[in-house]
Amino acid sequence: MDGKVDSLLRWLKKSDKFYIAQNINISESPESGRGIVLSHDSVKKNDVIISVPSSKQLNFHTILYHISKFNKELNIPGVTIDRNLTDSEESTIAGESRGPIDPRFELYSQLSRDYLLNLSSFQLISFYILVENYLLPKWTHNEIHSDWKPFFDIWPFKEELRSIPAIWNCEPNSQCRPLIEYLPTASRNHMIRISELVREDWKTISEVIFDWNKVCNSTSGIKSSEKLTSNELFSLFLHVYFVINSRCLYAEIPLKMEDRSSNFTLVPYVDFLNHICEVDLHCYPQLNALLKSEGEEIIGIGQFSIRCGEYYYNNINEELFLNYGAHSNDFLLNEYGFVVSENKWNYLDISNDIIELINDDKEEVKTFLVEHDYWGDYTINGGDISYRILVALSYYLTRDKRRVQKFIEGYISEDYFKPKISSILKVLLAGLSVKFTETLNQLTKQADNAEDKLCLQNVITIYAGYIKILERNLQTL
Template identity: 75%
Template sequence: MDANIYSLLTWLKTSDNFYTAPNIKINDSPESGRGILLSHHSIKKNDIIISIPSSKQLNFHTILYHISKFNKDLNIPGATIDRDLADQEKNNVCVGNEGSIDPRFELYSQLSKEYLLNLSSFQLISLYILVEKCLIPKWTHNKINSYWKPFFDIWPTKEELRSIPAIWNCDPNSQYRSLIEYLPTAARNHMTRISKLVREDWNAISEVVFEWNEMYGSILGVENAQIYTSNELFSLFLHVYFIINSRCLYAEIPVKRNDRLSNFTLVPYVDFLNHTCKVDLHCYPQLDTLLKSEVDENIGIGQFSVRCGEHFYNIINEELFLNYGAHSNDFLLSEYGFVVNENEWNYLDISNDIIELINDDNMEVQTFLLKHDYWGDYTINENEISYRIIVALSYYVTRDERRVQKFTEGYISEDYFKPKITPVLQTLLVSLVATYTKTLNQLETRANTADDKLCLQNIITIYKGYVRILTHHLKKP
């Protein structure tokens, strides 16, 4: 067994509430990374596969709890440590190996209740991991390690996350920045959205990170202290951010209940489960309320379990899957850095193409569509061409305001407009196939000589999915 996995299991087993089914095993594959396989017997509907106690999950609550071990003034009911326990904890953790003073007492004591509660989950978790995983070990020359080190050690490296487009966009030194121009509209929009969140979250915590980076040498009394540069700190943050983003699981966080984007937790072992496009078939998550037996062990949000869905696992070495959501390849690439060859949730965003077609004429069509809220968001999936496209092209072709409005109100069937818009739609789809095929040829030529084909191959897979969808619609009668 891999040493890091062995350490993780040893750490998890320190809690009586940790459980894994006896007939599963972790597999490490060069092609797909780590996954969970059936080792013997079978797993049926509702069987518990994995169950992780609240104390071993990394989220807003458990981080407040661990910070309060070092900050005696931090008191958040239901989240922070009891003060008597905190005094005992101080005796246990204030000194690391070889007598090193733990700098977290000085650093975390600077964090007020107001400051912490105003952070989002992404901001607090990334700040905490940046300190615990990256800064403290270096500052103390690995003499002091985090409680979470066994979890940290199984996370992906920067290299393993290299195919996420927002990293190309945010990292000025990324060797893949030139690939941004090849991203289709949907993937580019996801990249832009995520990049904005990255920069906002970094701005929220960077002042504290820079300040601590400057002061840690004097706290430890270390001469010639190695201080990270601002670029190095941002690079570390970027890595941490996408570890979180690619591994977080939905869970309601009581103190952040009104902040939708903050409701998540990081769960060890569960993140070995790979994605399947099949919804409601394979494994599913379940969050139970905090067990009474665990209250003394830690405060948190509850036991996180994964159970078997409708699929009956009975083939030895069959991989167990978890559906991450009904996501297209554009989304999967942007959030997780991978794509799926046959993805039933793929769609094309052809908003730019239709807008360009309309704007080549005059402003009359745009004015009508804006007035009735049908401007933009034009998509096609394998099953249908979106209603918004049909409305837009119906008015573009006919300029019949009265009938198109009745169409949007449900008084006229789309069958009335279909013969009128079909020639324009067919021409557009044929043009898109030609455009995507040309892009595919360019990407495949580039992939033949590239040192790293993974990033290129992911984009190629997206475009092939597009061509499949368009061809399917062109073949329809």
């Protein structure tokens, strides 16, 4: 790993706009993986830890710029290569170009402006990485590699992302696939949503990938036994997709402002920072607009920096953290493939249980709750039962439209209805506690013989968190 980090740093330092604090290092451990630690001195509020130039980030803009090196018809002002440059100037900028033997001249020239601009960031970036990191070396017998190779090389292997549930769902050979039946509602719904996005994005780009792979294999002399099958290509795409998903950082992309899900960038070295649950305390990101120097071409969206927050780092080998957001374990597992043992942002979705409870009078109760926008989305966390649950159960038990209406409008406090619904809430939460404890016990018994203990342990941690939430609320009812 050290050699790959050294190569990454050498690549980044080719730009005089790259900065890294001299008192941080990369640390690697079996428990927490790779992270950034303090090597000496201290890091205090607003200190810059890392600053990466726009040209060294992977996003919608920089990829279009690099594709335009090989596609002279691709002209997007302010994004692609400035075609007003002389041939020699353009040749210098397009340092990645290696002559007519490079298949990208032919392939990227097939991509029209409309086709590229209609892709989402996920579609374009996964398409580009799939070609540059996996297919280009194969097509050219490792004679040509992407200029992004030092960045690609430090990304996690397929095995390291195996704990993401959508991979269990989309990858037929996943050893963790049996765990899907144990996923709780929130995790399962999140997994299904991401899986649908994965398949939709693959459908969008796969036709070109299949075509290029067929053409290049037939002309490159690769033996048929070495050709990638459609399943193998999808498996590579799946890995690339979750490398992107687990490492992207929010950044406004001018060409994609209307599509919020496309507003992100991949930033080398910054992606070594691990998550911590505390918000607004540790490191934080900053994106500065591009400043154009005379004779310099603008590439990308801006300088991306990480600064220290309120927390004062002064212990040698102390890890520096970045909060990824106020996320529950269900979210963290599905987006990043990890969970946190003590996560204050955990919550429990009991929508199905509430709806099942009122099922006998579903139409009447549902009509009232739908009219007032209180149907579904019933959650509890470690210290609170959501207002939506209180409203739903208050109407279910009393059918008092006038008072519940005043409750919704804030003229009656929850203290009026709580005594009326506490008994049924206790029964509901106690029943869920028993149910989850049984599931937890089943999973724990499987731990010794599990094919993948990490994936199983993550699901166990989610259920353990649920039980804590239920116990805390039962104590207060």
